[in-house]
Each structure stands twice: as C-alpha cells, then as structure tokens.
Amino acid sequence: MVQTEKDALTDHISITIVGLGLMGGSLALALRDHTEDPDAASLDAASLNVARIVGVSRNPETLAAARAAGAIDAGTTDLAQGVSRADIVILATPVRTILRQLPEVGRHARHGTVVVDLGSTKAAICSAMAGLPEGIQPVGGHPMCGKEVGGFAASDSALYRGKTFGLCPLPRTRPEALERAWALAEAIGARPVVLDPVTHDHAVAAISHLPYAAAVALVNAVRAGSGAGAGTAATDLIWRLAASGFRDTSRLAASEVEMMLDILLTNRAAVLDWLGLYQEHLANLKAALMLGDEAELRDLLAAAQARRAGMTF
Amino acid sequence: MVQTEKDALTDHISITIVGLGLMGGSLALALRDHTEDPDAASLDAASLNVARIVGVSRNPETLAAARAAGAIDAGTTDLAQGVSRADIVILATPVRTILRQLPEVGRHARHGTVVVDLGSTKAAICSAMAGLPEGIQPVGGHPMCGKEVGGFAASDSALYRGKTFGLCPLPRTRPEALERAWALAEAIGARPVVLDPVTHDHAVAAISHLPYAAAVALVNAVRAGSGAGAGTAATDLIWRLAASGFRDTSRLAASEVEMMLDILLTNRAAVLDWLGLYQEHLANLKAALMLGDEAELRDLLAAAQARRAGMTF
Numbered sequence: 001m002v003q004t005e006k007d008a009l010t011d012h013i014s015i016t017i018v019g020l021g022l023m024g025g026s027l028a029l030a031l032r033d034h035t036e037d038p039d040a041a042s043l044d045a046a047s048l049n050v051a052r053i054v055g056v057s058r059n060p061e062t063l064a065a066a067r068a069a070g071a072i073d074a075g076t077t078d079l080a081q082g083v084s085r086a087d088i089v090i091l092a093t094p095v096r097t098i099l100r101q102l103p104e105v106g107r108h109a110r111h112g113t114v115v116v117d118l119g120s121t122k123a124a125i126c127s128a129m130a131g132l133p134e135g136i137q138p139v140g141g142h143p144m145c146g147k148e149v150g151g152f153a154a155s156d157s158a159l160y161r162g163k164t165f166g167l168c169p170l171p172r173t174r175p176e177a178l179e180r181a182w183a184l185a186e187a188i189g190a191r192p193v194v195l196d197p198v199t200h201d202h203a204v205a206a207i208s209h210l211p212y213a214a215a216v217a218l219v220n221a222v223r224a225g226s227g228a229g230a231g232t233a234a235t236d237l238i239w240r241l242a243a244s245g246f247r248d249t250s251r252l253a254a255s256e257v258e259m260m261l262d263i264l265l266t267n268r269a270a271v272l273d274w275l276g277l278y279q280e281h282l283a284n285l286k287a288a289l290m291l292g293d294e295a296e297l298r299d300l301l302a303a304a305q306a307r308r309a310g311m312t313f
Numbered sequence: 314m315v316q317t318e319k320d321a322l323t324d325h326i327s328i329t330i331v332g333l334g335l336m337g338g339s340l341a342l343a344l345r346d347h348t349e350d351p352d353a354a355s356l357d358a359a360s361l362n363v364a365r366i367v368g369v370s371r372n373p374e375t376l377a378a379a380r381a382a383g384a385i386d387a388g389t390t391d392l393a394q395g396v397s398r399a400d401i402v403i404l405a406t407p408v409r410t411i412l413r414q415l416p417e418v419g420r421h422a423r424h425g426t427v428v429v430d431l432g433s434t435k436a437a438i439c440s441a442m443a444g445l446p447e448g449i450q451p452v453g454g455h456p457m458c459g460k461e462v463g464g465f466a467a468s469d470s471a472l473y474r475g476k477t478f479g480l481c482p483l484p485r486t487r488p489e490a491l492e493r494a495w496a497l498a499e500a501i502g503a504r505p506v507v508l509d510p511v512t513h514d515h516a517v518a519a520i521s522h523l524p525y526a527a528a529v530a531l532v533n534a535v536r537a538g539s540g541a542g543a544g545t546a547a548t549d550l551i552w553r554l555a556a557s558g559f560r561d562t563s564r565l566a567a568s569e570v571e572m573m574l575d576i577l578l579t580n581r582a583a584v585l586d587w588l589g590l591y592q593e594h595l596a597n598l599k600a601a602l603m604l605g606d607e608a609e610l611r612d613l614l615a616a617a618q619a620r621r622a623g624m625t626f
Contacts (some may be wrong), residue, residue, distance in 0.1 A: 144554055144556040145556060145557070146556075146557075146558070148622075163556065164553065164554055164556070166554070193553075195550065199550065203550050203551045203554050204554060206534075206535045206538060206539065206551050207535065207551055207552075207554055207555040207556070207558070207559040208554075208556070208558050208559065210531065210534070210535070211531060211558050211559050211562035211563070212558065212562075213595070213598055213599075214527050214531055214562060214595070215562055215617070215621075216594075216598060216613065216614055216617040217591060217594040217595040217597075217598055217617075218523065218524060218527055218591065218594075219616075219617040219620050219621045220594045220597075220598075220613060220616055220617050220620075221523070221587065221590045221591040221593070221594040222519045222520065222523070222587075223616065223617075223620050224590060224594065225519060225586075225587060225590045226519065237508065237512065237516050238516045238519050238520055239520075239624070240477065240506075241457055241477055241479070241516050241517060241520055241521075242520040242624070242626070243457040243458060243459075243476065243477070243520070243521070243626070244458070244459075244626065245459070245520070245521050245524050245525065245564075245565050246520040246521065246524050247624075247626045248561040248562070248564050248565070249524035249525075249527060249528055249561070249562055249564070249565060250524070250621050250624075251558075251561050251562070251621075252558050252561070252562060253617040253618060253620075253621040254618055254621040254622040255618070256618075257611060257614045257615045257618050260614055261607065261610060261611055261614060264602055264610065265602075265605065265607065265610070268602055268603075268605070271602060272599065272602060272603055273538075274534065274535075274538060275595070275598075275599045275602075276599075277534045277537060277538045278530060278531065278534040278595070279592070279595060279596075279599070280534070281530040281531075281533045281534040281537065282526070282527070282530040282588070282591070282592060282595070283592075284530075284533075285526055285529060285530055285533075285588075286526075286585065286588045286589075286592070289577055289578075289581055289584060289585060289588075290581075290585055292578065292581070294574065294578065297574060297577065297578070298570060298574055300529065300533060301529055301570045301573055301574060302570050303532075303533055303536065304528070304529040304530075304532040304533050304536075304566040305566060305567055305568070305569075305570050307532050307533075307536050307566075308528075308532045308563050308564075308566040308567040309461075309567040311552070311555065311560075311563075313555070313556070313557065313560045
C-alpha cells in the first residue's frame with residue numbers, strides 16, 4: 001500500500017507507538033478517547049482521524065495488557081514490522097533507547113512517515129533525527145508531564161490534558177509534518193509549543209532535571225544522616241515525622257532510574273550548569289544562616305517566596 | 314475563680330489560643346468540631362471538654378473573622394488578659410514570638426495552667442519554658458502539618474487530622490499536664506508522640522527545614538539563571554515549561570518568610586549540619602555526572618529511588 005502525503009493528512013491514519021510505558025500507554029489511551037469522542041470527530045481536517053493504533057514493546061505481557069485495555073489494536077515485539085505501515089511513529093522509550101531505535105525506524109518506515117518522539121531531552125535526539133532517510137519526516141517532541149511511577153499499569157488517558165507539549169522541528173521537517181505533530185498534541189489534549197532543541201534542553205534542565213537532582217540528593221543525604229535506614233529509634237523517628245513538605249520536595253527522587261539516567265546523560269552540560277548555579281545559591285543560604293545574618297537570610301527567603309507564591313500550575 | 318488541677322481535668326475547660334493564623338485558626342476550628350461531635354462528648358474523662366475558646370491576636374480584624382467563623386467565643390488583643398483565666402494556653406505564633414511571649418504568659422496565667430506551643434523548633438522554646446513560674450505546666454508541642462499559605466483565612470478544621478503531633482514535656486512537667494496536651498492533640502485528630510527537644514530538632518531539620526532550604530535555593534537559582542524574571546522570551550519559556558515536578562519540589566519556598574526565618578534561626582546548628590550533608594550528596598551527584606560515570610550515577614539514583622518509592626504518606 002502506498003499513500004501520498006496528502007492522502008495521509010486527510011485519510012484515516014495508522015499510528016504506531018513504540019514503548020508502552022506510562023507515556024506511550026497514556027498516549028494510546030488518550031488517542032482512543034479522542035477517536036471515540038463525537039466532538040473530536042467534528043473537528044476540521046487538521047485534526048487526527050485515527051483508524052488504527054499499533055503498539056511495539058519488548059514485553060509480550062505489556063502488549064497483551066495494552067490490547068486488553070483497548071489501548072492498541074495490534075501489538076508486536078518487532079520494531080521493524082511495527083513501524084513499516086505507520087503514518088505516524090511515536091517513540092515513547094527512554095532517551096538513549098530512542099537514539100538506538102532511530103536508525104532502525106529509518107530503515108523500515110515508509111516514505112512520508114512522520115516520526116515524533118516523547119523523549120525528555122531534545123538536542124541529542126534531534127541530532128540523531130537529522131540522520132534519518134530523506135523521506136522520513138522527523139519532529140522532536142516533549143510533553144511536559146509524567147508521574148513518579150512508570151509502566152503501562154500507571155497509564156492514564158488524562159495524563160497529557162492541559163500540559164505543554166514541546167515540538168522541535170528540524171530544518172528539514174516539512175510544514176505538513178509539523179502540522180501533524182501539532183494535531184497529535186492537540187488530539188491528546190496537550191498545548192503544543194514550538195521551540196528549538198537547545199533552548200528546550202536548557203529550560204528543562206532548570207525546571208525538571210535540576211529539581212530531580214535536588215530531590216535525589218535530599219533523599220540520599222537524609223538516608224545517610226539518619227544511619228542509612230536500619231531500624232534504629234532515631235532513624236525511624238526521622239522517617240515517621242516526614243510530612244507533606246518532605247513528601248513533595250522529594251517526590252521526583254522516586255522517578256524511574258533508567259529513564260532519568262538517560263535524561264541526565266543526554267543533557268549533561270545544561271544540567272551541570274544549573275547544578276553549579278544551584279550550589280551557589282545553596283551556599284549563599286548556608287552562609288547567611290551560619291553568620292546569623294538575619295537581614296540577608298530574610299532577603300533570600302523573601303525573593304524565593306515572592307517568585308514561587310506568584311506561580312500558578 | 315480558682316480551680317484545682319483535678320477540677321480542671323474533669324470540668325468543662327477554657328482554652329486560650331494565642332495567634333490565629335493558619336495553625337491557631339485551624340486548631341480553634343478543630344476544637345469546635347470536636348466539641349460539637351456527639352461521639353467526642355461520650356469519650357472518657359481524659360478527653361477534652363471544651364467550654365470556651367478565647368483567641369488572642371494583635372489584629373482586631375482577625376479576631377472579628379474568627380468570631381464570625383465561630384472559631385472562638387471571645388477575642389482580645391491583650392495577651393495578659395487573654396491567658397489569665399485559661400486552663401490551657403496554646404501559643405500558635407512564630408517561634409521567636411513564642412520566645413518573647415512566654416515570660417508574659419508566665420506572669421499572667423494562673424496556677425495549674427497548661428501551656429502548650431505549636432512552634433516548629435523545640436529546643437529553644439523548651440529551654441525558655443523552663444523559666445516559667447513553678448505553678449505553670451509547660452509542654453512543648455509541634456504538630457507536623459502546615460500549608461504554604463498562612464493566615465486565619467487559610468484555616469482548616471481538618472489540618473491536624475491524622476498528622477503526627479510531637480510533644481516535648483520538660484523534666485518539671487507533671488503527668489496530668491502531659492496527659493492534657495495528649496488529649497488536646499487527640500481532640501483535633503492528630504497522633505501524639507512524645508520525644509525530647511534535641512531529637513525533635515535534629516529530625517525536623519532533616520525532613521522539614523532542609524527541604525525548605527533546598528526549595529528556596531532551587532527557586533532562587535532558576536530565577537537568577539533565567540535572567541531574574543524580566544519578561545525575556547527565554548525567561549518566560551522556562552517558567553512556562555515548569556510542570557508538576559518543579560511545582561512540588563519548589564512548593565515549600567512559598568512558605569511564610571517570618572515563620573521560616575524564626576525556624577531556621579532557632580534550629581541553626583541542626584540545619585547547618587544537614588545542609589552540609591546535603592551539599593556533599595549534591596557534589597557526589599554532580600561529580601558522577603561530570604565524569605560521565607554511569608555506574609556510579611545509576612547507584613546514586615537507585616539508592617534514592619529505592620528509599621523514596623518505599624515511603625508512604
């Protein structure tokens with residue numbers, strides 16, 4: 001079967017989602033909701049008319065669960081087969097897995113296929129996307145949402161609703177492909193925003209990867225300082241007293257390790273920059289407290305309070 | 314009117330709450346709920362039989378709001394007058410205000426009055442409580458709850474429900490007084506736990522004050538690194554992309570500045586110890602990332618993940 005790009009934009013299309021963890025599973029469920037929603041069907045031609053969703057996973061049990069949940073129409077453990085007939089391929093695996101999968105997707109996807117990823121860092125992925133065969137249309141993607149639990153079982157069709165969805169077209173990306181990625185983001189209820197990969201990676205290092213690092217160091221420090229956890233009275237007390245403040249500040253530390261490892265390692269320079277700046281501000285705070293410099297300490301707390309209290313989410 | 318301690322334990326009692334912000338206001342509302350709950354009335358003699366709640370606030374408008382909400386029966390701006398007839402005085406002001414108020418409470422409270430505070434640090438307060446006149450019965454208190462918004466308007470009768478309520482009796486505190494503080498904690502739905510002030514302060518520095526400091530430095534670093542906020546495109550983008558991860562990690566930075574200033578300054582040694590340990594763990598993380606030491610980085614992330622994912626709140 002050969003389709004022209006024009007046909008693909010108006011016809012019922014086939015979407016292949018590679019990786020059915022939290023992000024891929026939730027995307028499948030959200031697309032399913034979109035397809036079944038009578039309001040969505042009345043949208044204009046730019047919207048997605050999804051005929052078929054194919055899932056690709058290493059794990060046959062995940063495929064079975066996704067089929068049972070009605071998230072996908074068909075599943076395969078074979079990446080090449082899974083992407084070969086798709087109009088849109090969505091890569092929803094960890095960042096370094098995406099980097100490994102891109103060449104194979106390039107070899108097996110047909111001419112005109114739009115390839116979008118959901119990876120949390122964009123410079124390395126967009127760079128790899130530049131090496132895809134000419135007929136493939138790449139768009140880097142990053143929906144700004146998640147949970148600290150992963151896996152298909154944690155999937156939620158509302159995960160993307162109202163969330164910002166960063167899109168990074170390459171210089172070679174055709175406008176129709178970007179339009180399709182935009183429609184995909186809107187179909188799952190997200191708010192697309194176009195930006196370049198470097199700007200993206202610098203920004204998410206500040207508001208996502210640095211908070212993660214801060215949470216990891218927090219948990220590890222309290223763990224170390226409370227005797228590493230082995231049932232002493234003082235240790236038990238510390239964890240018993242932990243309330244909503246610790247819960248929220250440390251929440252990101254429970255994120256999936258392999259996913260976060262990929263993110264940190266593919267955004268190393270930006271994360272290191274922000275970590276350095278964070279260390280400076282932590283040292284300022286510590287110095288003011290150590291000196292008992294009440295005026296300086298008040299200024300530091302007040303600056304953060306004013307900024308944070310003014311934020312809405 | 315003179316009451317013996319025995320009378321006070323069985324009779325309907327009068328409670329004075331000093332400070333009607335989030336903590337004091339919520340306490341008043343919770344006691345009101347307790348009094349009006351028919352199940353509570355059938356509890357044994359150890360429970361609180363609250364006849365009257367008096368509020369003390371600098372601000373007449375706060376007193377009027379608290380009366381209008383039914384939180385208090387009477388209000389006064391005069392601390393001496395407010396505490397003079399109370400069976401229990403609850404100090405719900407910031408820590409250093411409590412330290413200033415204690416001597417005046419000691420001068421004006423009558424013999425047998427139980428004085429409990431809700432301050433977030435305990436060593437300095439329990440030390441000051443040791444100087445109260447002999448007839449006064451002091452119990453340091455710290456309910457492990459809060460919100461990042463303050464003031465009577467934020468009060469919530471459910472604030473204490475299910476939360477740990479630390480109690481620090483002094484060597485001089487009589488068992489009946491501790492029993493009364495325990496009943497107070499239970500009356501508002503909290504779970505009392507007795508501990509010594511130094512252990513308390515060390516523990517809360519880890520799980521409350523350190524997370525606060527981490528959140529403040531996070532907001533200040535991102536603020537500084539994004540150009541301090543003045544409407545540039547890159548700056549706007551950073552804040553626009555901020556999602557639930559940043560929201561939660563930075564939440565504590567919105568806490569009331571004067572309250573937190575008092576907490577940090579009255580728990581300086583413990584907070585500095587934990588900050589130092591935190592800096593070490595942050596440096597470890599940064600070093601592993603800088604070196605691209607994947608195995609070490611994975612170990613650090615996995616240790617935090619295992620600890621944090623195992624926590625329930």
